[in-house]
Amino acid sequence: MVKINGKDYDVSGMTITEYLTSTEYKKELIALERNEEIVPKAEYDNTVIEDGDIIEIVSFVGGGSL
């Protein structure tokens, strides 16, 4: 299992690009962290998601704490 944004998915073996495409994330709007390390966008094509990975996918929103 792979944990992405706090939820478990069975996506090990996919590249990051394949995962983002299949889930309709827009690459231009996000940044991605894998096991607490940033994955640069240039490496999405050849980074393969492995079992046990913890991935965070983030974007900007307005504001923060109230």
Add this chain to the structure above:
Amino acid sequence: MNNDKLVIAGHEFDSRFILGSGKYSMNLIEAAVKDAGAQIITLAVRRANTKERESILDFIPEGVTLLPNTSGARDASEAVRIARLARELGCGNFVKIEIMRDSKYLLPDNYETIKATEILANEGFVVMPYMYPDLNVARDLVNAGAATIMPLAAPIGSNKGLAAKEFIEILINEIDLPIIVDAGIGRPSQACEAMEMGAAAVMANTALATAGDLTMMASAFKQAIEAGRKAYLSGLGRVLGRGASASDPLTGFLRD
């Protein structure tokens, strides 16, 4: 006044109003930029949704400097991760460090903030730490490489004004970095007072977002901040310890 710039790590700004984090709407961004003159706007980083097609960045006018914050971070290591993700999102290297362990009062964790400041400054970030106004901590933040110090005036979103006035004043007097008063400013008069004291800038959000007329309040903040800045630069008149001092000559001419 024309050459009076706010300088943060070599970047110059004409405006001393910063739109803080909190309650956002497109109307607020527009009012902050057009009516309050904001040139710096805070953004937060959050988990993305799969089918997002629009970015908040599309709604922020060109020329505005984005200041991602680390809100949501509970310790230094989370703040560092959020800052790196923000930089990867491609909006420059400014970061406002916000680290909170406490969700009731949302007070910043000064100790973790110093740690995160040091790490991020070493990585080339322009680090603007949000802090509880404490002189020793401010000195540590300077040594850690902070670009500004951002003490809270009162709890975030409270609109309570300069509750920490005395302690912010100590920072202004003792710290050789821009002191930006952050959080709690609820009224233009409070922003003005902070600027009169010598604050370099004021950050606000809730004061505008919860006002009856957003646009008018944004413009009131702009005027208040400019007035306070001018008063500071001119040098405030002295306050008498006691008694009075005539402002007109007291000749008592009718009696001479």
